[in-house]
Amino acid sequence: MRWLAAPLLLAAALLTPDPAGSRDLDAAVGKALFRRIWTVAGASNRQSDGLGPLFNARACTSCHEGAGGGRMADGAGLVLRFDDDPAYGRQLQTAAAPGHEPEGRLEVRWQPAPRRLADGSTVALRRPVPQLVTLDAAVESGRGSLRLAPGLAGLGLVEQALAEAGEPGGFGLKAAHASLAQPVTEALLLDLGLSTTDHPEPWGDCTEAAPTCRQGPHGSGDGEGGVELAPGIVQALLAYLRFLPPPAPSGPLDPDGLHLFASLGCNGCHRPELGGLQPYSDFQAHDLGAGLASDERDAGLGRRWRTAPLWGLGRRLMEGRPLLHDGRARDAEEAILWHDGAARTASAGYAALPEAERARLLAFLERL
Ligand code: HEC
Ligand code: HEC
Known part of the structure; x- marks a missing residue:
């Protein structure tokens, strides 16, 4: 099983059922997973996690440093989303496993949009215009939706509060996800290229327009429901997020x-x-x-x-x-x-x- 390569603590926690009191351990395991640097699926399919073929980062912390949000200066935590684009899928992946090509590079051009206040003073607003630089250096300007990673602290308590109050409300920048589990498995799929039972496709966000990407080596094994990450991994990540004050x-x-x-x-x-x-x-x-x-x-x-x-x-x-x-x-x-x-x-x-x-x-x- 894939996670045998991970620290023993992880293996121990996933083998233990879930008695009361193991929640702290789950959160500790989840924290380690959140910081974990995942590895690309090798041709041999053993000792690897199945990161990719396309991905944006190797760890949750690459974009959510200290479970916080992304920064703009170095582009950390910034992604370009699409509404199911035939070439790029749902997100532009800027990195790829060996033997595959990243979909492109993301740059930002700033457009001034000054705004005058009632007292005559001006505020220098500026609007980011995404620049998708493809491998052959062509630039597609202004296409897609830029998203910066939000901070994650307290979201587990929010999930609980919304459920207890029976109120609508949700996760993700469009509030499209009713539970915290959904953005987590979506992050594993789109940001890291790791499949879960929620998103079992091992090729992640590779589109039908990229058959070699779809057929590349991946980490899916037999006996795990054919997915790269066992459900215990998602549960541990959630336990960590729910534990964050x-x-x-x-x-x-x-x-x-x-x-x-x-x-x-x-x-x-x-x-x-x-x-x-x-x-x-x-x-x-x-x-x-x-x-x-x-x-x-x-x-x-x-x-x-x-x-x-x-x-x-x-x-x-x-x-x-x-x-x-x-x-x-x-x-x-x-x-x-x-x-x-x-x-x-x-x-x-x-x-x-x-x-x-x-x-x-x-x-x-x-x-x-
Ligand atoms: C490449 C950057 C990147 C990586 C890596 C990444 N995220 Fe995110 N994360 C984002 C962005 C961008 C969003 C907002 C997406 C949206 O809703 O449009 C987000 C949103 C989320 C949300 C929803 C937060 C909210 O306020 O509702 C959760 C939860 C989350 N990420 C968890 C994770 C976990 C767990 C991992 C690792 C498995 C991870 N992320 C890896 C960029 C990233
Ligand atoms: C109709 C609902 C609505 C009202 C009214 C509203 N906001 Fe917001 N606010 C939002 C939404 C939605 C966002 C996120 C927009 C985005 O991400 O582009 C936001 C974002 C913000 C942010 C940025 C926070 C961050 O972490 O990115 C600040 C600051 C803010 N609002 C302050 C205010 C203040 C102050 C007022 C009153 C003058 C106000 N808002 C009125 C809906 C509202």
Whole structure:
């Protein structure tokens, strides 16, 4: 079995049934798996994990460092998604196993989009335009939807809170996944090229247009349901994610700031309270307008994004992590000014505030 090559701890945990008390062990195993650097399937099919044939990274931590979100500067955690493209499938894979070619390279070109506020000051917003550089150096500009990896802390508790409250809400940047297990098996499929019982296809995201990619060596074995990763691996990853506490606030709550936040209507989507948690999100998707759309032609799903949870925002800003689904915003103000569609009133309300009030709201956000 594939995981015999992994540390003994892992093997031990997967062989033990699941008595109460083994949850910490599961989480520890999951943490090791989350950091694990997976290996490409060899021709011999033994001692290998089945990474690829196409992949973006070798480890979850490559994009979610410390279970956090991606960065923009070095492109870590940034991917290009498609709506089932005949050539690229659902995601552009920028790396490949030996004997295969990556689908291309991802670059970002920045387009200025300055915005004037009511008091006459200007904010230098900028929009990322994905550049897909293919192997023969051709550039496809502006195609696909850029996505930056979100932080993962606290999501297990959110899953539990939503279930207990019987509320809708979900995971992934479009809130398309009802459970946390779905984005995990999707990450294994699209980001690492590792098959699971949820996504048993060993060729991952290789399309029918690439038959050699589909027929390449892979790590699927007999006796494991024909998949590269046993269900215990997904369970351990989930145990780790469920064990992660929510991000801690970086300062005391400012009641006047919260009042301002509410009076602008921010809390309609960024719910301060959810089942005893303070995620500042409803975990539902909303139309945020054409400027942020993944597909402007599609006024439905294309413009919809999940309310980004604001917990831990101060810490993220301090670490220089960019905001919004594609990392276009360098600070909270830029993020707010990109809000349009269902959040147009809130965003316009912010832009109309006098400077001191804007500063008050931003200071409030920086302490979340
Ligand atoms: C190549 C970069 C990359 C790698 C590697 C990666 N992720 Fe992600 N992850 C992303 C991106 C981008 C998203 C957002 C995708 C979307 O919803 O559009 C995401 C979303 C998620 C989500 C949903 C988070 C939420 O807020 O709802 C989970 C859970 C997750 N990843 C877990 C994992 C796990 C576990 C691994 C390793 C098996 C992993 N990821 C590897 C980039 C990556
Ligand atoms: C109609 C729902 C809605 C309203 C109202 C709304 N937001 Fe948002 N907010 C969102 C969504 C959806 C996103 C994610 C957009 C994206 O990823 O492109 C978001 C993202 C953000 C982010 C970026 C966070 C991150 O981690 O990327 C900040 C900051 C933010 N909102 C603050 C505010 C403030 C302040 C207000 C009030 C002035 C507000 N929002 C009103 C839905 C809303």
